[in-house]
Amino acid sequence: MDTFSLVVTVAVALGFTYTNGFHDSANAIATSVSTRALTPRAALLMAAVMNLIGAFAGSGVAKTVSKGIIETPHGDHGMWILFSALVGAIAWNLITWYFGLPSSSSHALFGGMVGAALAGGIGVIWHGVIEKVVIPMVVSPVVGLIVGYLVMTAIMWLFRRANPHRAQRGFRIAQTVSAAAMALGHGLQDAAKTMGVVVMALTIAGHQDDASIPLWVKLACATMLSLGTYAGGWRIMRTLGRRIIELQPPQGFAAESTAASIMYAASYGFSAPISTTHVITSAIMGAGATKRVKAVRWGVAKNIVTGWFITMPAAAVVAAVVYAVVHFAFE
Template sequence: MDTFALVVTIAVALGFTYTNGFHDSANAIATSVSTRALTPRAALLMAAVMNLGGAFLGQGVAETVSEGIIATPEGSQGMGILFAALTGAIVWNLITWYFGLPSSSSHALFGGMVGAALAGGTEVIWSGILEKIVIPMFVSPVVGLVAGYLVMVAIMWVFRNANPHKARRGFRMAQTVSAAAMALGHGLQDAQKTMGIVVMALVIADVQQSGDEIPVWVKIACAVMLSLGTYAGGWRIMRTLGRKIIELDPPQGFAAESTGASIMFGSAFLFHAPISTTHVITSAIMGAGASKRVNAVRWGVAKNIVLGWFITMPAAAVVAAASYGVIWLVFG
């Protein structure tokens, strides 16, 4: 039974990674597609390949997820908690995907972990939640907004005397690089989050003793599932990011993607903080768009997106807690 529970939990974790891929693929490529720097299929293929590569760049984020959010639960109850946490995250991902709302898969996972842990009587490491999730949740969008604005202002100043048509063509080509960097950062951040969950499941099942090591097969499985999900595409969310917030031009797209990629790499390597790629790129798009005129950004759409950010964790937590209750009634 324990082996069966482990296999099912890992399968659901990989399923979450797949939904993460098609839910968040828009993060890396929406701006490039909307500015016609890349065709949709070429952009998705590039993003899938770069996601795969990014998954192998580190493991600091995975260690934070596996050891810094909730205490590792034990036995069959512990496996039930992980299963419920993943269920909460997947359900919320599907709901927000259906409505085209670019919410955070990362915060859906964290909310699911907290909700399931509270329902199952497992300790929640509130200091880790505050330092690694809540503070970055507020700081990273602000940094993305300000940095996106400043990068775009710098671009406008540097190229103020350039031929507009040549500059746009050049930035359209440069977006291939900036979109690839975004996809690499997405792989670095989001594949590791599932790695952390799988490692926690292996520790609960006594397959390994601690969460310090990530088996190679876990890295490969999570990376491949994220890439497959990315290639499946998230067209609903892509339209929101690429068109509904602001009509992006190639320089703005490059500024937003460069900003987002830099923040994701910095947070992963310097702080091991599992930030939301959705929050970062959305705020960077807003900042880059506001550099020309503030009313260029459709702030009503932006308001709905920000509202989605705030309700994601509690909503996923409620679904996860309810899922754990069902598991307890059926198998408890």
């Protein structure tokens, strides 16, 4: 096994984690910033720290990624398949970041893995893709929308006699906690996905033969995700925080609490790699719809959801093209 290909692949995986961080930083903090519960820099720092902690909170998602999406390829050929998958995911992250579209870094990665595997003649574990990726991709936003609506409805009923100004101040404080919980869930989910890819690369290179995650891999992925988060994705933050709906602190708290709960349930209950972007966006829509259905800018929401559905195939196509170039150049 060429050490160079291993080093390059791991470096690109860490680069993907960084783009994941700044692309998805809005997931954790956009609602808190838009409601002025936290200043942007304080929110980013908090999210970066909680991402770092979340990366060490569980490994079920990482094992799903390393063993449940594509067959483990072998040799330099396999390493370049992983490389192509990561480049495809990074390219889609940068494209959607540029246009301020909150798409899923997770599904960009999975699409890249599937596209590179098909181009490279490696087996795709289709039942794993359907059970662990496609079904959660459809179910989690629906759950987020419904639960976000129900949680916000419950808050409105519980605080129906409260002083409005005092309640607003209280929910601004509560949002500090819900945003931290959201950021912790983001680290638990998204750092683990890159850990799974790095473990697969180490397995291909013959450095390990199981799905355990070395400490240095956890540290490297957690650090890069945190650095990317602190860099901040302001374009996407504006979309989540303002363009879908003008949020108030109670709605922000409801959306963040809902999304965090769904991520914990998916991680610990099913080891399912769900999209933090899908969950928080749908929870914002659900919580916002309690004002009135027309308060949500459904045209913006439609564009976002359309982006969700094209993310996997688009990243797959880019990854397949990258693999073709790499295959021609190096193999």
